[in-house]
Amino acid sequence: MFKVKKKMGLILVSSIVSLGLLAACGSEESDSSAEGGKMKIEVVAKGFQHDFWRAVKTGAENAAEEFDAEIQFVGPKNESAIAEQVEMINNAINKKPSAIALAALDTNASLDAIQKAMNNEIPIIGFDSGVPDAPEGSVLANASTDNYAAGELAAEGMFKGIEEKVASANGDVIRIGVVAQEVNSLSITARTEGFVDKMVELVEGKVGKGKVAVTGHAKLENDVKVKGAPVVIETRVPAQLTDAAGQTEAQTLLEKSDLIGIYGSNEFAAKAIINADNAISGGKIGPDKVIAVGFDSGALQLDAVKTERFYGSITQDPISIGYQAVKLAIEAAKGEEVADVDTGAKWYDASNIDSEEIAPLLYE
Amino acid sequence: MNTKIEKEHSSNLLLSITKNQKFIAAVALFIIYLFFFVSSTAFRSTDTLTSIFDASYYIGFLAIGVTFVIITGGIDLSIGTVMMCTAIIGGVLYTNLGLPLWLALLSMIAVGALFGLINGVLVARFKLPAFIATLGTMMVARGLGSIVSDVQSITFPLRGSEDGWYKSIFRLENNFPMGIVVLLIFTILAAVILNKTKIGRYIFAIGSNREATRLSGVNVNKWETLAYVISGICAGVAGIAYAATYTTILPGEGAGFELDAIAGVVIGGTSLSGGVGTIFGTIIGVFIMSVLKVGLPYIDLQPHYQLFITGIVVIIAVYFDVRRRYKRG
Numbered sequence: 001m002f003k004v005k006k007k008m009g010l011i012l013v014s015s016i017v018s019l020g021l022l023a024a025c026g027s028e029e030s031d032s033s034a035e036g037g038k039m040k041i042e043v044v045a046k047g048f049q050h051d052f053w054r055a056v057k058t059g060a061e062n063a064a065e066e067f068d069a070e071i072q073f074v075g076p077k078n079e080s081a082i083a084e085q086v087e088m089i090n091n092a093i094n095k096k097p098s099a100i101a102l103a104a105l106d107t108n109a110s111l112d113a114i115q116k117a118m119n120n121e122i123p124i125i126g127f128d129s130g131v132p133d134a135p136e137g138s139v140l141a142n143a144s145t146d147n148y149a150a151g152e153l154a155a156e157g158m159f160k161g162i163e164e165k166v167a168s169a170n171g172d173v174i175r176i177g178v179v180a181q182e183v184n185s186l187s188i189t190a191r192t193e194g195f196v197d198k199m200v201e202l203v204e205g206k207v208g209k210g211k212v213a214v215t216g217h218a219k220l221e222n223d224v225k226v227k228g229a230p231v232v233i234e235t236r237v238p239a240q241l242t243d244a245a246g247q248t249e250a251q252t253l254l255e256k257s258d259l260i261g262i263y264g265s266n267e268f269a270a271k272a273i274i275n276a277d278n279a280i281s282g283g284k285i286g287p288d289k290v291i292a293v294g295f296d297s298g299a300l301q302l303d304a305v306k307t308e309r310f311y312g313s314i315t316q317d318p319i320s321i322g323y324q325a326v327k328l329a330i331e332a333a334k335g336e337e338v339a340d341v342d343t344g345a346k347w348y349d350a351s352n353i354d355s356e357e358i359a360p361l362l363y364e
Numbered sequence: 365m366n367t368k369i370e371k372e373h374s375s376n377l378l379l380s381i382t383k384n385q386k387f388i389a390a391v392a393l394f395i396i397y398l399f400f401f402v403s404s405t406a407f408r409s410t411d412t413l414t415s416i417f418d419a420s421y422y423i424g425f426l427a428i429g430v431t432f433v434i435i436t437g438g439i440d441l442s443i444g445t446v447m448m449c450t451a452i453i454g455g456v457l458y459t460n461l462g463l464p465l466w467l468a469l470l471s472m473i474a475v476g477a478l479f480g481l482i483n484g485v486l487v488a489r490f491k492l493p494a495f496i497a498t499l500g501t502m503m504v505a506r507g508l509g510s511i512v513s514d515v516q517s518i519t520f521p522l523r524g525s526e527d528g529w530y531k532s533i534f535r536l537e538n539n540f541p542m543g544i545v546v547l548l549i550f551t552i553l554a555a556v557i558l559n560k561t562k563i564g565r566y567i568f569a570i571g572s573n574r575e576a577t578r579l580s581g582v583n584v585n586k587w588e589t590l591a592y593v594i595s596g597i598c599a600g601v602a603g604i605a606y607a608a609t610y611t612t613i614l615p616g617e618g619a620g621f622e623l624d625a626i627a628g629v630v631i632g633g634t635s636l637s638g639g640v641g642t643i644f645g646t647i648i649g650v651f652i653m654s655v656l657k658v659g660l661p662y663i664d665l666q667p668h669y670q671l672f673i674t675g676i677v678v679i680i681a682v683y684f685d686v687r688r689r690y691k692r693g
Contacts (some may be wrong), residue, residue: 090415095406108614
C-alpha cells in the first residue's frame with residue numbers, strides 16, 4: 001500500500017517538474033523574441049466576454065499587427081468584479097510592459113496600482129471610459145468616444161425625421177423628450193448635453209432664436225421661458241437606477257400629446273423608451289408617429305431599429321477604441337507626445353444596420 | 365502474528381499520511397512557485413510577490429475561519445457575501461453615519477460574528493443542514509448589503525487621506541506587504557486555538573464523532589455554534605482586508621469567494637467529512653491558488669485558466685482525502 005502511494009507521489013511530482021521544464025523552455029524562446037525589439041503592451045479592459053469588448057479586442061489586435069507589437073488583452077468577468085480587475089492591473093504592471101492601456105472599473109480601487117505604474121515609469125493610456133479623475137500625470141492620453149459630438153450626431157439624425165413637423169408647426173407647441181440615465185457620469189451627461197445643444201441650434205434655425213425652451217432637469221435647463229415657447233425640449237432623469245424608474249420617466253414623456261421626438265442617451269435610456277412604449281396600447285413611437293432615437297446597442301434596441309420603431313441610433317466604434325488605445329500606447333512607450341483621440345461615433349438605422357461598416361460595431 | 369504487524373504498520377501509515385497531506389501541499393506550493401520563477405523573468409520580482417500576498421489576504425482570512433467549521437463536519441457557504449456585507453455596513457457606518465473609522469472597522473467584525481452566530485444556531489440548535497442554512501444566510505447577507513447601501517457603491521478612505529491609516533495594516537507606505545505579517549500572526553493564533561485549547565479539542569471531537577462527544581457530556585451545540593462564530597469573525601476581518609486592498613465595495617458581490625476559500629481549505633488537507641484538518645495546511649492551500657492566479661498570466665495564460673487548473677488541484681487534494689478515509693475505515 002505504502003509503495004503504491006510512494007509511486008503515485010513520485011509520478012505526480014516528476015510529471016509536474018517535467019511539465020515545468022517543458023514550459024520553461026518554451027517561454028524562454030518567447031522571451032528572446034521579446035528582446036528582439038517587439039514592444040509589449042498590456043491591455044486591461046472592463047470586460048472580456050461581452051461583444052463590445054470582443055470588438056475592442058479585435059481593434060487592439062489590428063493595431064498590434066500593424067505596428068508589430070505584442071499585446072495581452074485581459075478583462076474581468078463582469079463590470080462589478082473590481083477586485084479581479086485590480087489584480088489584473090497589478091499583474092500587468094509587474095510584467096514590466098512597454099505601456100499599459102486601461103479602462104478602469106473604479107479609479108479609487110486602482111490608485112495604488114496606478115501609482116506603482118508611475119513609479120516604474122510605465123505609461124498608461126486610458127480607453128473607452130478611461131480612468132476618470134486619475135492622478136495628474138498618470139494617464140497620458142485617452143482613446144475614447146467624444147460623447148458630446150456623439151450627442152450632436154444623434155440630434156442631427158433625429159432632426160431629419162422631425163424637420164417637417166418643426167417647420168409646419170403653426171402656433172401649436174411641439175415637444176422633444178430626452179431620457180438620460182443620470183447626470184453624474186461625465187460620458188452620459190456629455191451625450192445628453194451634446195444632443196440638447198445641437199437640437200436647440202437646429203430648431204432655432206427653423207423657428208428663430210430664443211424660441212426653444214429647455215426644461216426638466218435643472219442641470220440642463222436654459223433661460224428661455226417654457227410658457228409661450230413654440231418648441232420645448234424636456235429632459236427627464238430617473239431618481240433611481242432601476243429599469244422601472246427609467247420606464248416611468250419615458251412613459252411620462254410619451255404620454256404627452258405634443259411630443260414629436262424622443263431621445264435616450266444610452267442603452268439604459270433607450271430600453272426605458274422601448275419598454276414604456278410597449279406599455280402604451282398601440283404604441284406612440286414609429287414612422288409618422290413620435291421619432292425615437294437611441295444610443296449604443298442591446299438586443300431590444302437593435303430590434304427596435306430593425307423594425308423601424310426607432311428612427312435610428314448612435315453607436316460608438318469599439319474597434320476604433322481598441323485600435324487607437326494600442327496605437328497611443330505604442331507611441332507613448334516610444335516617448336512620443338500623445339494627445340486624446342476621438343474614436344468616433346456612427347449613426348445607424350434600418351437601412352444600414354446590417355452593413356459591413358456598422359454590423360461589427362453592434363452588440364446584443 | 366502477521367496480521368498484527370500489518371495492523372501496526374497501517375496505523376503508522378495513517379499517522380504519516382495525515383502529516384503528509386500538509387507536506388504534499390507545501391511541496392506543491394514550492395514546485396508551482398519554482399515553476400513560474402523559472403518560466404518567467406518578470407515573475408522574479410518583489411512586486412509580483414506583493415501581488416501574490418495582496419490576492420491572499422481576504423481569501424486567507426475566510427479560509428482560516430471556514431476551516432473551523434469544516435473540521436466540525438459542517439460547511440459555511442455564507443462567508444463570501446458576509447465578508448462583502450460587513451465591508452458595506454462598515455463603509456456606510458463610516459461615510460453616511462460619520463462613525464470613527466476604527467469603530468466602523470470593529471463593527472464589521474461584530475457584524476461578521478453575528479452572522480456566524482445565526483449560522484451556528486441554525487445548524488447546531490435547530491439542526492438545519494449546514495449547506496442549506498448557510499446558503500440562506502449567504503443570500504440574506506447579499507441582500508442586506510444592497511439594502512443597507514441602497515444599491516450604491518461604497519468607497520473607503522483613500523491612501524494618504526485623513527483616515528487612510530487602515531490601509532497600512534496591509535501595505536505600508538513604502539510598499540512593504542505588512543498584510544503577510546498580519547496574516548501569519550492571525551494564522552498562528554488560529555492554529556493555537558485549534559490545537560492547544562478546549563475549543564479546538566471539542567471542535568475536532570465533534571467532527572470525528574458528534575454523538576460520542578455529546579454522550580461524553582460535552583455541550584456540542586455550544587462548541588459547534590462557536591465554530592460558526594469564529595468563521596463569521598474571520599469573514600469580518602476578511603472584510604477589513606478587502607476594503608484596505610480594493611477600496612471600493614459594490615453591493616451584491618462576494619458570491620464565489622467562499623468557494624475559493626473552501627478550495628484552499630481542501631487543498632490544504634482538511635477533510636470535508638470533518639475531524640481532520642490544519643490551519644497551516646489551509647494557508648498553504650490559499651497560497652497555491654494565489655500563486656496560480658498571479659503566475660499564470662506570466663506564461664501568457666488568461667486568468668480563466670486558473671479556474672481550470674485550481675479545479676484539477678482540488679480534485680487531486682480530495683482524492684488524497686478519500687484515500688485517507690478509505691484506509692482509516
